[in-house]
Structure formats: structure tokens, C-alpha cells
Amino acid sequence: MELRHLRYFVVLAEELHFGRAARRLSISQPPLSVAIRQLEESVGARLFDRNSKEVRLTPAGHALLASARALLRQAEEAALEARDVSQGSAGRLRIGFVGAMLYRGLPQALRKFQAKHPAVRVTLSELNSGEQIAELLHDRLDFGFVHTSRMPAELRHVLLMSESFVVCLPVGHRLARRRTVPAASLRDEPFVLFSRNVSPDYHERILAICADAGFRPEVRHEVRHWLSVVSLVSQGMGVALVPNAMRHSALRGVAFRPLEEPVAQSESYGVWRDGPENAVVQAFLRTVQAGRAG
Structure with a gap:
């Protein structure tokens, strides 16, 4: 049984006339007759009673008609979905991100992408860089935002953002009154x-900034998220060097000051699996890059 046979059957069932059905299908009558005969042989039942005067559906034909229409609709929907996925306008997109991306334009990029691609189902997972790389390699993520350019050969990546580190201080700290802060002044903090x-x-980048200023920092607390870093500083638990984007975290009790000297940059990369192009991933990447350019 072929979809072509079902399509011919449905049209003939609606017209109940071989000539009109053949014209509607843009074929001649003999191929239509052959196709109906082949379908009846496949089903194992007569679907039409026909004579020189009329064509009528048999009970078996009536029983098949609803199912044939449903199958043709499903086939059409499947074809449309496949086309939309190939063009990046439908499908799913599993995104991994580090927490700092919430202050680097990720929410805005997601809103723009979903407005243009409402049929794409987007899911988010907050993971560190190493976890995202592992998930991408196991095909459990489609796209990631990471802090490293050290990638396995199976992954592709592109630099999305480079920004300076700034000093994060409790708002009442003596250095918070300065416009800029020398890295060396953090020696005893x-x-x-x-x-x-x-x-x-x-x-390593933060330790390198301190090393270039001639000291090794006294590390009191190590945490997993930039927001936790800023939160502990706001509670007077220490000072920190954080990406400039964390200025937008809106936590009270902290002050952000530029470093006096040029330092290593905080970098964010987009990463995805190498191989056949995923149109949804590429559409999302274009959205992210357009937002960065803007």
C-alpha cells in the first residue's frame, strides 16, 4: 500500500466518478483504475462497486476512508515538520549555559529567537563549562555557552564575548572610594x-592577574557560581575579581571598580557538535551573534 494509492482512493471516494477523479489528480483514467485495483488487492477487499452508470463505496471502502484521510494528513504534517526542521524553524534546542550568561544577553537572545521560531522547543540547563562539553559529546545538549576555548576535536566553537575583569568590593571597603583599583592593592585582602x-x-586567569601584580591571593572561599562570588562579597566575606557583566547582577552591598592596569580578558564561547549542520543551532547562533553586534 502506497500513499499514492491512498490519495487516489480518497479523491475517487469524494468524486465517485473516474473521469472527474482523474482530472482532479491530473492523470488519465487507466492509471487511476490500475492504482485502485492494486489498493484493493493490497487490502484484500473491494472498495468500490462500479458499473457503467455509477461508482459507489462498499462498506469496506467506507471503513477505509476515514483512516486513509488521517494517514494522508499525518504524512503531510510529517513532511512539513521535516521541512521546518531543515530550515531551522521547528524542532528542539537544548542549551547549556554558565550562570554569568544571564548578565551577558542570553535572556534577550532567547526572547528574540523564540519570537522568530515559536515552534522550536527550547530547554535550558545551567552547567559549568566541563559539564557542558561532556553533555555535548554525549548528544544531550545542542549548544553551550562556556568559558574555555580548550575543546575536543568533535566540537566547534566561536568567541562570542570578551570583557575585562573588575574588582568586586564590599560597598564600605576603603578601595570602593577609588575610581580605579591597582591589582597590587588587593595583596592583603x-x-x-x-x-x-x-x-x-x-x-587560572584570576591567579595570573594577581601574580602579575606580585602576589598570590589568600583564598578564603571557593564557589561554583559568579552570583555566589558577588553575594559573599556583599556580605563582607572578601573581595573578588569578576567579569564586568556581573555589574548587572543588581545585588546590593557591592561596588565594582575597574582595575588600573590592563589584564587578561573574561571570554565566553558558543560551542556545538561538529558534523552535519543543524539548522536550529545555526539559527540560534545567528541570533546570538546579531545581538552581540547590536
Whole structure:
């Protein structure tokens, strides 16, 4: 049984006339007759009673008609869905992100993407960079936002954002009165630091900034999220070096000040699996890059 046979059957059932049905299908009568005969052989029952005067559905034909229409609708819907997925306008998108992306335009990019692609089902998972890379490799994520450019060969990546580190201080701290802060002035301060296990890149960059200023920081607390870093600083638990985007965290009790000297940048990368192009992923990447350009 072929979809072509079902389509011919439905049209003939609606017209009950071989000539009109053939014209509607843009074929001649003989192929239509052959197709109906083949369908009847496949089903094992006569679907039409026909003579020189009329064509009528048999009880078996009536029974098949509703199911045939449903199957044709499903086939059409499947074809439309496949086309939409190939064009990036439907499907699913599983996104991993580090917490700092909430202050780097991710919510805005998601709103724009969903407005243009409402049929795409988007799910979010907050994971650190290493966890995202593992999930991408196991095909449990489609796209990730990470802090590292060190990637397995199976993944592709692109730099999305590079921004400076700033000093995060309790609002009443003596250095909070300065317009800029020399890194060396943090020498004797207790530090709240991003955990090495969560992001080795960030951990190493912050230690490198301190090393360039001639000291090794006294690390009192290590945490897994930038928001936790800022929150502990707001409670007077230490000072920190954080990406500039954390200025937008809106937590009270903290002050952000630029460093006096140029330092290593905080970088964010978009990452996805290498291989055949995923139109949904590429559509989302274009949205993210357009927002960055804007």
C-alpha cells in the first residue's frame, strides 16, 4: 500500500466518478483504475462497486476512508515538520549555559529567537563549562555557552564575548572610594574565588592577574557560581575579581571598580557538535551573534 494509492482512493471516494477523479489528480483514467485495483488487492477487499452508470463505496471502502484521510494528513504534517526542521524553524534546542550568561544577553537572545521560531522547543540547563562539553559529546545538549576555548576535536566553537575583569568590593571597603583599583592593592585582602574544578580557565586567569601584580591571593572561599562570588562579597566575606557583566547582577552591598592596569580578558564561547549542520543551532547562533553586534 502506497500513499499514492491512498490519495487516489480518497479523491475517487469524494468524486465517485473516474473521469472527474482523474482530472482532479491530473492523470488519465487507466492509471487511476490500475492504482485502485492494486489498493484493493493490497487490502484484500473491494472498495468500490462500479458499473457503467455509477461508482459507489462498499462498506469496506467506507471503513477505509476515514483512516486513509488521517494517514494522508499525518504524512503531510510529517513532511512539513521535516521541512521546518531543515530550515531551522521547528524542532528542539537544548542549551547549556554558565550562570554569568544571564548578565551577558542570553535572556534577550532567547526572547528574540523564540519570537522568530515559536515552534522550536527550547530547554535550558545551567552547567559549568566541563559539564557542558561532556553533555555535548554525549548528544544531550545542542549548544553551550562556556568559558574555555580548550575543546575536543568533535566540537566547534566561536568567541562570542570578551570583557575585562573588575574588582568586586564590599560597598564600605576603603578601595570602593577609588575610581580605579591597582591589582597590587588587593595583596592583603581575603579573596572569594571561582572554583578551579568548575572553571580552570577562570581560576587560572584570576591567579595570573594577581601574580602579575606580585602576589598570590589568600583564598578564603571557593564557589561554583559568579552570583555566589558577588553575594559573599556583599556580605563582607572578601573581595573578588569578576567579569564586568556581573555589574548587572543588581545585588546590593557591592561596588565594582575597574582595575588600573590592563589584564587578561573574561571570554565566553558558543560551542556545538561538529558534523552535519543543524539548522536550529545555526539559527540560534545567528541570533546570538546579531545581538552581540547590536
